[in-house]
Amino acid sequence: MPASAEAKLEIPFHRAYLGEDEVEAVAEVVRSGWLTMGAKTLQFEKEFAAYIGVAHAIAVNSCTSALHLCLEAIGIAAGDEVLVPTNTFTATAEVVTYFNAKPVLVDVDPRSLNLDVNAAANLVTPHTRAIIPVHMAGQPCELQPISELAARCGLRVIEDAAHALPATYHGRPIGAFSELTAFSFYATKTLTTGEGGMITTDNNDLAGRMRTMRLHGISRDAWKRYSAEGAWYYEVKEAGYKYNLTDLQAAIGLIQLRKCAEMHRLRKLIARRYDNAFAAVPSLETPSVEPGRESAWHLYVLRLRLDHLMVDRDRFIRELRERGISASVHFIPLHLHPYYQAKYGYRAGQFPNSEAEYRRYLSLPIFPGMTDDEVDRVIAVVSEIAMRYAR
Numbered sequence: 001m002p003a004s005a006e007a008k009l010e011i012p013f014h015r016a017y018l019g020e021d022e023v024e025a026v027a028e029v030v031r032s033g034w035l036t037m038g039a040k041t042l043q044f045e046k047e048f049a050a051y052i053g054v055a056h057a058i059a060v061n062s063c064t065s066a067l068h069l070c071l072e073a074i075g076i077a078a079g080d081e082v083l084v085p086t087n088t089f090t091a092t093a094e095v096v097t098y099f100n101a102k103p104v105l106v107d108v109d110p111r112s113l114n115l116d117v118n119a120a121a122n123l124v125t126p127h128t129r130a131i132i133p134v135h136m137a138g139q140p141c142e143l144q145p146i147s148e149l150a151a152r153c154g155l156r157v158i159e160d161a162a163h164a165l166p167a168t169y170h171g172r173p174i175g176a177f178s179e180l181t182a183f184s185f186y187a188t189k190t191l192t193t194g195e196g197g198m199i200t201t202d203n204n205d206l207a208g209r210m211r212t213m214r215l216h217g218i219s220r221d222a223w224k225r226y227s228a229e230g231a232w233y234y235e236v237k238e239a240g241y242k243y244n245l246t247d248l249q250a251a252i253g254l255i256q257l258r259k260c261a262e263m264h265r266l267r268k269l270i271a272r273r274y275d276n277a278f279a280a281v282p283s284l285e286t287p288s289v290e291p292g293r294e295s296a297w298h299l300y301v302l303r304l305r306l307d308h309l310m311v312d313r314d315r316f317i318r319e320l321r322e323r324g325i326s327a328s329v330h331f332i333p334l335h336l337h338p339y340y341q342a343k344y345g346y347r348a349g350q351f352p353n354s355e356a357e358y359r360r361y362l363s364l365p366i367f368p369g370m371t372d373d374e375v376d377r378v379i380a381v382v383s384e385i386a387m388r389y390a391r
Contacts, residue, residue: 011377013326014188017263017368018252025251032247037215040247044254045198051166051257052175054200056207059245059253060214063162063184063197064091067132068098069210069243070158070180070199076101076129083123083131083155085115086333086346087354092132092160093334102344104128105335107351112290113137113301113361116353117145124149130156135164135174137330137363138190138296139289143169143177158182163298165190166260170292175200185249190263190298191256193249214243266368267297270375274300274364277379283308283386299330300366302382303357311389313360319385325378328363 029040041059049057060066076082078100084093086105093103104123109116113136120131131150133141141159150157161167162184164174175181180203185196201207212219217240224230245253256263271287278284285303289295304313311319313329320327333354335346348355364378 010324011326011365011370011374013328013363013365014367015369016187016192017256017259018192021255022252025255026248029247029251035248036246037244037250038247040254041245041250044245044250044257047254047257048198049200051260052173052200054176055202055204056200058199058201058207058210058214059250060197060199060243061245062195062243063160063182063186064095065214065241065243066182066184066197066199067092067095067158067160068241069213070182070206071095071099071101071130072213073206073209074130074156074158074180079127080129081125081127082129083115083120084334085132085134085136085354086335086351087113087136087331087358088134088160088334089162089331090334090337090339091162092134093340096132097343101129102127103334103340105340105344105346105351107353108136108357109142110353110357111288112139112141113357114139114141115146117142117149120146121149121153124153124155128153128155130158132158132160134160134162135167135296137287137299137301138163138167139287140164140167140169140174140293140295147178156180162186162189164296166264167296168294174296179203180206185253185256190267190296191253191260193245193253193256196245196249196253212237213240216240216242263368264296266370267366270366270370271295271297271300273375274302274366274379277383278302281383281386283390284382297366299363301330301361301363304360304362304386306360308391309386309389310391313362316385316389317362319389320381323381323385325381326365329358329361330363331358333358 045057076099080101081104082096084103087108096103106120157178159181167174181200183198185193217238275286340346
């Protein structure tokens with residue numbers, strides 16, 4: 001295929017679902033003259049809390065910041081341990097190290113790719129203080145068993161819901177089940193503000209602490225100092241952080257939140273089309289959603305039955321790219337990365353489920369603005385490669 005023809009067929013891994021509504025919302029903020037955290041951010045927090053059904057939503061500049069604030073609020077300290085699935089992005093475990101605490105990696109359930117609760121239970125020690133389950137690809141974790149484990153062992157639960165808006169667990173929105181939940185609004189997520197995040201909780205004390213700590217440890221209304229209703233005087237209560245969201249971002253978030261149900265509907269339609277097409281291909285395994293759960297479909301994680309193929313996962317992805325289809329891998333397990341091996345002694349072979357699944361999974365494009373032709377093209381190319389290299 002000529003390079004020019006291939007370029008025309010290029011289907012990106014993600015394309016943000018943005019339009020003139022977001023443009024006008026940002027323009028309104030620019031015209032107002034108030035760009036940083038202010039009234040728009042507070043409105044975004046209020047509407048997000050109502051959407052999830054919780055008392056508090058605290059807007060921050062990333063999901064990493066959200067996780068950090070959650071751990072700080074519950075008092076994680078040096079020498080503590082926090083259970084984290086090895087199959088996640090580094091941010092989930094990285095924030096634990098900010099306190100000189102130890103991220104204790106846990107293998108995953110090979111069916112869901114989420115944290116294996118039984119494996120986690122076997123790793124609890126007198127130093128274990130918290131557990132951070134990650135809703136991989138938007139598929140909700142086993143929250144009830146995790147909650148029961150936490151209650152038995154005196155652990156705090158912080159959900160990493162970077163992938164999970166607007167997923168549900170037995171009819172309850174993700175973000176309304178555990179004490180603390182962290183969301184991501186990164187550019188590729190199901191709701192985007194470019195960069196950004198949100199924490200949800202019903203705990204008044206934790207919410208107050210995190211609002212103070214997200215803006216230098218100053219009182220919660222510090223942003224008002226330069227507004228008409230503010231005053232120059234302030235007090236620093238703690239040594240906090242610079243983690244606030246801006247009104248420019250919140251303006252985009254408000255529009256995106258109102259589109260959230262529609263974007264989810266479109267993602268589900270694409271997932272259904274992929275499922276229907278790939279179910280009949282012997283070398284392909286489609287993702288499953290456990291009973292009582294609704295996936296956010298942030299990612300469509302396709303798994304290869306390698307014993308049915310003459311190529312490995314990496315070659316399969318190269319074949320996709322050569323035909324103009326972008327794909328990715330979520331994630332390289334943390335215990336395979338040099339930092340976690342050098343710092344904590346993790347090694348290859350330690351978490352067999354995660355490694356076995358990592359070797360055979362890839363993420364296909366799935367975003368609300370995909371056209372029918374683009375979905376058809378992905379299906380045709382994936383099926384063609386699977387058939388060409390079938391054993």
